[in-house]
Amino acid sequence: MPAPVQxxxxxxHIDEPGYTSDIDCYLRHGGYGVMKRAIARQPEELxxxxxxxxxxxRGGAGFSCGLKWTLVDRKSGKPVYLVVNADxxxxxxxxxxxxxxxxxxxxxxxxMITCWANNVRQAYIYIRGExxxxxxxxxxxxxxxxxxxxVGRNILGTAYSCxxxxxxxxxxxxxxEETGLIESLEGKRPYPRIKPPYFPxxxxxxxxxxxxxxxxxxxxxxHIADMGGDAFARIGTPNNTGTRIYCVSGHxxxxxxxxxxxxxxxxxxxxxxxCGGPRPGRTFKAVIPGGSSAKVxxxxxxxxxKLREGSMAEWSVEDIPLDFDYLSACGTxxxxxxxxxxxxxxxxxxxxxxxxxxxxxxxxxxxxxCREGSLWMRKITTRMVHGGAxxxxxxxxxxxxxxxxxxxxxxxxxxxxxxxxxxxxxxxDEFRQYAETKKTAKPVTPLV
Amino acid sequence: MNxxxxxxxxxDEAITHYPVKRSAALPLLHLVQEDxxxxxxxxxxxxxxxxxxxxxxxxxxxxxxxxxRRHPIGRRHIRICRTLSCALTxxxxxxxxxxxxxxxxxxxxxxxxxxxxxxxxxxxxxxxxPIVMIDDDLYxxxxxxxxxxxxxKIKAEAAKRP
Numbered sequence: 001m002p003a004p005v006q007x008x009x010x011x012x013h014i015d016e017p018g019y020t021s022d023i024d025c026y027l028r029h030g031g032y033g034v035m036k037r038a039i040a041r042q043p044e045e046l047x048x049x050x051x052x053x054x055x056x057x058r059g060g061a062g063f064s065c066g067l068k069w070t071l072v073d074r075k076s077g078k079p080v081y082l083v084v085n086a087d088x089x090x091x092x093x094x095x096x097x098x099x100x101x102x103x104x105x106x107x108x109x110x111x112m113i114t115c116w117a118n119n120v121r122q123a124y125i126y127i128r129g130e131x132x133x134x135x136x137x138x139x140x141x142x143x144x145x146x147x148x149x150x151v152g153r154n155i156l157g158t159a160y161s162c163x164x165x166x167x168x169x170x171x172x173x174x175x176x177e178e179t180g181l182i183e184s185l186e187g188k189r190p191y192p193r194i195k196p197p198y199f200p201x202x203x204x205x206x207x208x209x210x211x212x213x214x215x216x217x218x219x220x221x222x223h224i225a226d227m228g229g230d231a232f233a234r235i236g237t238p239n240n241t242g243t244r245i246y247c248v249s250g251h252x253x254x255x256x257x258x259x260x261x262x263x264x265x266x267x268x269x270x271x272x273x274x275c276g277g278p279r280p281g282r283t284f285k286a287v288i289p290g291g292s293s294a295k296v297x298x299x300x301x302x303x304x305x306k307l308r309e310g311s312m313a314e315w316s317v318e319d320i321p322l323d324f325d326y327l328s329a330c331g332t333x334x335x336x337x338x339x340x341x342x343x344x345x346x347x348x349x350x351x352x353x354x355x356x357x358x359x360x361x362x363x364x365x366x367x368x369x370c371r372e373g374s375l376w377m378r379k380i381t382t383r384m385v386h387g388g389a390x391x392x393x394x395x396x397x398x399x400x401x402x403x404x405x406x407x408x409x410x411x412x413x414x415x416x417x418x419x420x421x422x423x424x425x426x427x428x429d430e431f432r433q434y435a436e437t438k439k440t441a442k443p444v445t446p447l448v
Numbered sequence: 449m450n451x452x453x454x455x456x457x458x459x460d461e462a463i464t465h466y467p468v469k470r471s472a473a474l475p476l477l478h479l480v481q482e483d484x485x486x487x488x489x490x491x492x493x494x495x496x497x498x499x500x501x502x503x504x505x506x507x508x509x510x511x512x513x514x515x516x517r518r519h520p521i522g523r524r525h526i527r528i529c530r531t532l533s534c535a536l537t538x539x540x541x542x543x544x545x546x547x548x549x550x551x552x553x554x555x556x557x558x559x560x561x562x563x564x565x566x567x568x569x570x571x572x573x574x575x576x577x578p579i580v581m582i583d584d585d586l587y588x589x590x591x592x593x594x595x596x597x598x599x600x601k602i603k604a605e606a607a608k609r610p
Contacts, residue, residue: 091531091570122467129478129515130571132584165465168478170513173569187473187505189512206468249533249574256575292532338574340533354532358569364512446540447532 004265004273007235009243010219011259014102021137023144026105032150034226038113039156046117050221052229054241059085059176059214060291060336061411062324065221069118069211071201078208082115082123083185086215087169087176089128090291091358092338095245095257096215100127100134104141107215108164110222112150115162118211122163126181129170138166173362177410178212180364191366192410216245237263238308240323244337248275251282251343263326267297268318271341282343286427287317289327290335292355293415295422303330332422345444348427349389349434352419353381354447359416366409373404374416384434385448394424394431449494455483459498469499473509477516486517514568521564522557524602527581530567533574538591542578543567545592549599562606
């Protein structure tokens with residue numbers, strides 16, 4: 001692959017000196033021009049553009065955005081709601097923070113185009129409670145947009161009215177799950193709903209058809225409306241179109257957020273060429289490529305993968321293209337684009353103990369396997385790092401994890417099981433060694 | 449309930465945002481907590497009445513969502529991210545340093561009432577960890593030395609207070 005060059009569409013103005021979050025700056029950069037053109041078009045045409053674009057959701061599941069919009073029940077006679085998922089709670093992910101803080105009007109323009117395309121009269125931005133500044137920035141930006149008649153009553157002098165409100169969460173990871181988010185927005189505990197029947201497209205907010213899209217996905221909608229679905233589909237790779245923002249954290253020299261065409265950069269290029277490689281004197285040991293729920297990849301492992309054109313290839317971790325399909329083929333996922341890197345200073349039992357503490361804290365408690373299982377996984381790994389490791393702990397952890405995944409209402413079950421399953425499977429020797437040496441946690445950098 | 453006029457105005461406004469009053473539960477809990485510092489029984493019952501709900505409908509939220517609290521906290525709220533990316537870059541020593549600086553335990557108010565230190569889950573700024581949030585302000589790449597500077601700043605501001 002050629003040397004990676006960022007293609008900044010969503011991040012075009014982010015970190016640009018002098019670019020501010022106010023509407024005047026946005027208008028000076030041609031802001032709301034795409035929306036003006038979009039509102040002159042038929043909504044169905046815009047839905048077609050999004051379908052043609054091949055855009056896949058950037059929140060974690062990678063579900064087709066066009067299909068999501070197509071599934072909306074438009075015959076029910078009920079209002080259609082748009083809920084923008086700005087909960088950004090998957091550990092390792094921090095793109096939406098920057099999209100919100102640094103270019104809020106790009107998001108609002110995307111929201112209004114989405115609303116017009118789907119005949120939405122009321123949209124909500126569900127923003128995590130830990131983003132108080134982000135909420136204020138969005139509220140100010142919406143007010144500015146209202147004053148310019150881009151939001152609110154009689155948008156741009158037409159008969160179309162649509163308002164947007166910011167709704168703050170209060171620190172619960174599960175609110176990133178779309179049906180949990182809807183419950184939360186209704187003023188309840190965010191217990192995810194069972195599907196079927198509660199597909200948001202049919203029975204969402206207030207039992208009305210609802211579209212829930214991630215911040216980054218909605219920002220893409222603006223650019224799809226601008227360039228057209230076909231042009232967007234030519235960016236990236238087949239079935240993995242457009243650009244996406246990769247968030248790199250942990251043990252690299254230059255962590256940060258970088259926007260590339262989907263699948264046109266490998267994990268090795270991202271970590272070595274873009275992020276500057278490991279810290280001095282260190283080597284890479286493991287990487288979680290799509291937010292902390294994604295299965296871990298071990299440097300040195302090999303993957304046999306069927307390429308799109310049909311031939312087989314053998315890849316190392318460094319060779320994997322960062323898209324949805326090939327990461328799945330390698331047994332993990334592109335998820336939310338949060339790439340967490342661990343070098344050889346890290347003990348994997350301790351890293352898993354850190355992750356397990358997160359999931360035990362965040363399980364909503366609705367389903368027994370997840371509520372009890374996530375807690376027991378935390379108890380076991382915590383005991384291990386405090387000198388109580390036993391030889392059979394790896395198998396025990398594996399067995400608990402296996403009894404969670406697939407047995408819960410929402411995907412949290414998988415999200416909390418996958419780290420344990422993959423860590424134990426790929427780094428089993430470290431789990432056994434931990435028991436043999438009765439190692440206690442006095443690492444280079446404590447993780448628990 | 450003795451809420452500030454601005455809080456009452458924001459409460460009235462928040463309720464208009466939703467077709468169903470119950471949806472305003474989280475916004476009202478935030479507004480009242482910001483006004484009062486925490487959510488007392490009286491506050492919860494007041495919100496319930498305002499939204500035509502039973503108090504249990506609010507208690508079940510307050511006991512679920514980590515950001516709501518039933519007790520007062522220190523004048524300054526220090527939140528340190530505990531999750532993996534921040535831990536990998538040194539979040540735990542930063543947490544210990546804040547504890548040492550203020551001599552108080554996790555989730556407790558310091559003896560002078562000045563700070564509460566919390567270890568929280570992912571604050572979504574993983575690329576510039578360790579992350580510390582003091583009140584509503586985010587601090588990035590906080591190592592032990594920077595933690596000391598931040599702690600000194602908090603102490604100096606406290607000393608200036610009449």
